Amino acid sequence: xxxxxxxxxxxxxxxxxxxxxxxxxxxxxxxxxxxxxxxxxxxxxxxxxxxxxxxxxxxxxxxxxxxxxxxxxxxxxxxxxxxxxxx
Numbered sequence: 372x373x374x375x376x377x378x379x380x381x382x383x384x385x386x387x388x389x390x391x392x393x394x395x396x397x398x399x400x401x402x403x404x405x406x407x408x409x410x411x412x413x414x415x416x417x418x419x420x421x422x423x424x425x426x427x428x429x430x431x432x433x434x435x436x437x438x439x440x441x442x443x444x445x446x447x448x449x450x451x452x453x454x455x456x457x458x
Contacts, residue, residue: 381411382420389427401426 379385386397386405398404405423406416428435 381406381408381417382424383408383411385424386420386427389424393427393431395431397423397427400430 383405390396393400401423403423405420411417411420425435
């Protein structure tokens with residue numbers, strides 16, 4: 372790892388780590404697959420992966436603070452605005 376933000380930006384590394392630690396697949400807990408790094412090129416895919424992180428933690432009954440959800444929501448909002456402004 373050279374740049375932490377770049378390495379966790381698309382959520383795939385964190386989702387892979389959660390699968391290893393939790394001993395369950397993301398699909399079995401959340402009901403949907405995540406986008407692998409090779410296919411995770413659009414911002415919407417990255418946002419979906421990051422939403423899956425929060426969903427996975429909630430469904431495993433781990434406490435997720437409201438603050439982390441607000442940070443993710445702000446991140447999503449900024450990304451969506453960026454998408455619309457650049458297109």
